[in-house]
Amino acid sequence: MEFEQLRQFLTLVETEHFARAAQKCGLSPSAFTRSIKRLEENFGFDLFERDNRSVRLTYGGNLFKEYARDILDRMGEFEHRAAGGMDTLEGEISLYGSVTACYSILPPFIDKFRDKFSDIHIRLETGEAGDAINMVVQDEVDLAVIMKPAELPESMDFLPIMTTPLVFIAPPDLVGLEEARLGEVPLVQHSAGLAKERTEEWFREKGLTPHIYSRVNSNEAVLALVNLGCGIGVVPRLVLERSPFHSHLQVLDFTPPLPPYEVGLCLQKKRKINPLVRAFWNLVEKEKEELTW
Numbered sequence: 001m002e003f004e005q006l007r008q009f010l011t012l013v014e015t016e017h018f019a020r021a022a023q024k025c026g027l028s029p030s031a032f033t034r035s036i037k038r039l040e041e042n043f044g045f046d047l048f049e050r051d052n053r054s055v056r057l058t059y060g061g062n063l064f065k066e067y068a069r070d071i072l073d074r075m076g077e078f079e080h081r082a083a084g085g086m087d088t089l090e091g092e093i094s095l096y097g098s099v100t101a102c103y104s105i106l107p108p109f110i111d112k113f114r115d116k117f118s119d120i121h122i123r124l125e126t127g128e129a130g131d132a133i134n135m136v137v138q139d140e141v142d143l144a145v146i147m148k149p150a151e152l153p154e155s156m157d158f159l160p161i162m163t164t165p166l167v168f169i170a171p172p173d174l175v176g177l178e179e180a181r182l183g184e185v186p187l188v189q190h191s192a193g194l195a196k197e198r199t200e201e202w203f204r205e206k207g208l209t210p211h212i213y214s215r216v217n218s219n220e221a222v223l224a225l226v227n228l229g230c231g232i233g234v235v236p237r238l239v240l241e242r243s244p245f246h247s248h249l250q251v252l253d254f255t256p257p258l259p260p261y262e263v264g265l266c267l268q269k270k271r272k273i274n275p276l277v278r279a280f281w282n283l284v285e286k287e288k289e290e291l292t293w
Contacts, residue, residue, distance in 0.1 A: 006068045010048065012036060016055045017159045033162070065139060073274040080151045090119035096136070097145035098129040099220060104242045105145055105161065105263065107282050108291060120137065120276055128218050130193040132208055133290030136266055137165060142277045147194050147236070148262040157272070159281065160264040161288050164238040166198060168252040169222075171229045179206070182254075186231030188222050196256050199234045223249070236261050287293045 012021040022032035040047050047061035074234065076091070097106055102124065110122060125141060132144040138152060145161075152158055153174045170177060177185060182203070190196040202212050215232040216222055220243075222233040229246040232252065238261075240246050265284055271277045 092121040092122040094141040096125045096141040100239045101145040136197045143267045165260045167256040169249045170232045183208045186223045188233040191215040
């Protein structure tokens with residue numbers, strides 16, 4: 001088994017497609033397939049389930065994914081230390097964040113990182129904020145921007161970047177809404193996550209039952225429906241301020257305020273052995289103090 005085979009294996013895990021993985025590795029499809037097959041023959045079992053449309057990890061392949069990443073991380077750490085710990089790093093790291101995180105939180109860090117480590121490629125993935133922690137736990141990405149939950153898995157580290165209030169928002173015709181009428185007005189609710197939990201707890205403490213208009217999966221969806229006049233909603237103030245709807249929607253001031261969000265970067269502790277991942281983490285830790293949000 002060679003280190004290059006481990007990289008090829010992880011590329012196939014990422015792309016879930018033999019032809020695309022072969023192209024990324026600079027091999028012909030047939031050569032790439034033979035390399036993966038030799039790796040499977042070394043173990044005596046299949047690492048992937050294949051059909052005409054998809055490639056999926058087997059149980060054994062899923063276990064091997066963790067070891068393959070660990071082996072390459074340790075080799076990268078060895079090479080970095082053997083070279084005297086110099087800044088001549090190259091390779092790829094992967095980041096995950098919501099749409100808002102990608103255009104309002106990550107840019108200054110990514111710009112500075114690229115200036116300092118021009119040979120490290122950043123693979124950026126976007127999606128729902130609520131999926132961020134699972135993406136890290138399942139080793140789909142190296143790092144992610146998250147809203148810190150009440151409890152973080154023991155295997156993970158969290159680096160706080162900023163705090164943003166969680167606020168009620170409303171279209172112009174509901175500005176001045178009285179708190180006593182909250183149970184009568186439609187609420188665009190998050191389907192899961194911190195915003196849902198904190199909103200429900202707030203209503204319980206007030207002795208009110210929310211009138212749910214719909215449940216959606218993202219802050220952006222809440223903003224869109226509230227902007228269309230479907231009801232009120234709850235989003236982080238940062239998301240509202242970066243939204244194209246910010247000049248049209250209003251913040252409703254109720255007491256007590258909802259608990260704020262602590263926004264930051266997370267990773268699995270074991271990933272810090274990777275010098276590329278550690279370089280990004282250290283840069284964010286240093287640069288965040290100089291930023292004004």
